[in-house]
Amino acid sequence: MSNQNKLYRLLRLIALLKQEPPKSINYIAEFLECSSRTVYRYLELLESVGFIIKVNRFKKYSIQDTQLLSNSHLNKEEFDFLKKLLQTSGRFNKISKSILHKLSLNTDKQLINNDIYDANHSITINQINEAIENNKQIVIKEYETINSQNNSYTLIEPIKLTENYRLLCAFEIGNQKNTFFNLKKIGNIIITEQEQKYKSLHECSTPDAFGVVKKSESFEVNLQLNLKAKSLLVQEYPLTKPLLKNIDGNNFLFSTTVYSLKPLKQFYNNLKNDIKILENTSHEFD
Incomplete structure (x- = not known):
């Protein structure tokens, strides 16, 4: 062990x-x-x-x-x-x-x-550690997002867990990219017999608040969220929590730099009435 x-x-x-x-x-x-x-x-x-x-x-x-x-x-x-x-x-x-x-x-x-005390979370962590130790690929089933529950299978090579056991850094074989998965959103894990074969492509740079690793470009984001949007944002993306500032109890300021606008755009499009885009936000966002 x-x-x-x-x-x-x-x-x-x-x-x-x-x-x-x-x-x-x-x-x-x-x-x-x-x-x-x-x-x-x-x-x-x-x-x-x-x-x-x-x-x-x-x-x-x-x-x-x-x-x-x-x-x-x-x-x-x-x-x-x-x-x-x-x-x-x-x-x-x-x-x-x-x-x-x-x-x-x-x-x-x-x-x-x-x-850590949660039994399901514990099982997921133990399975991931086992796969990492044995150099195996794993399949993630039913990765849940804020919009829906994705029942498709995602084949990955697990690299490491973050220090707070909330995120898994992994190489996603389908799109040939390194990404981060929220452990609380993982439904089931299957450890395969297939050895990891893309280790030369593994990379776990510090991600932005949405789990995206640094790329050649970055985007400034400044938003005002109501309580509903704030709660859903933290639920879906736990790393955003320390970046939120309470304005008046019902509204929150969210300012950060991200390496991709895709996850934030998807989040915004479902909650347009609950989120206000502020000045100095990258024009590509809206």
């Missing part, structure tokens, strides 16, 4: 043990899809980095609620290390243990959140 998968299991275990009621070893093993022996090893590791593991008289486990409050924020060195660790392999060391000790469930800025 890759180091990314091991760390992901530990994050899920922390999330699980912070939820009431306490859990039995068998329940934890089934939840993590591992052996009871592995669960005990994970519990020992968590204790070794400072977590207080409680066991009640029914031999059910939980993490003490009062901990991780004063030192719950990551410093820059730890954050950068965690980002690298989640994308590569390596051994646990002093920094990684410190990070595990500081992770908390209290904010969506941290990695242990409802996405």
Whole structure:
């Protein structure tokens, strides 16, 4: 198992043990899809980095609620290390243990959140990691968009997951392009027996807010969205969330640079009455 998968299991275990009621070893093993022996090893590791593991008289486990409050924020060195660790392999060391000790469930800025605890999301991530480890192509079924549910099959070569487990960077074989998929929109995944054969074309540059990687041209976008449009935008494109500024509670300003106008045009065309195009927006948009 890759180091990314091991760390992901530990994050899920922390999330699980912070939820009431306490859990039995068998329940934890089934939840993590591992052996009871592995669960005990994970519990020992968590204790070794400072977590207080409680066991009640029914031999059910939980993490003490009062901990991780004063030192719950990551410093820059730890954050950068965690980002690298989640994308590569390596051994646990002093920094990684410190990070595990500081992770908390209290904010969506941290990695242990409802996405990690969600069972379907977890299955998708595990399948993707398995395909990456084994150098296999995968088929994405029923990739859901804001307009409709696409039941077609998309054949891809998975490259890597983003550090927050929200997006998958992959090479789409049909159109010969690198792109990003929102994991929450993926219906099902099928791991094929076909080896990846386009690795020389793989590239995962930092995408814009719509998952498009940098191209030769870029476009300035300045929009005003009402609450409905804002909610739908964040639902469809999670990376847009930090770019939205609240104007008066019911309207939001969205300003950014994008590398393609296609996804934003599609979004706008379905919500023209809810979106206002502001000045300094690329003329090709309207």
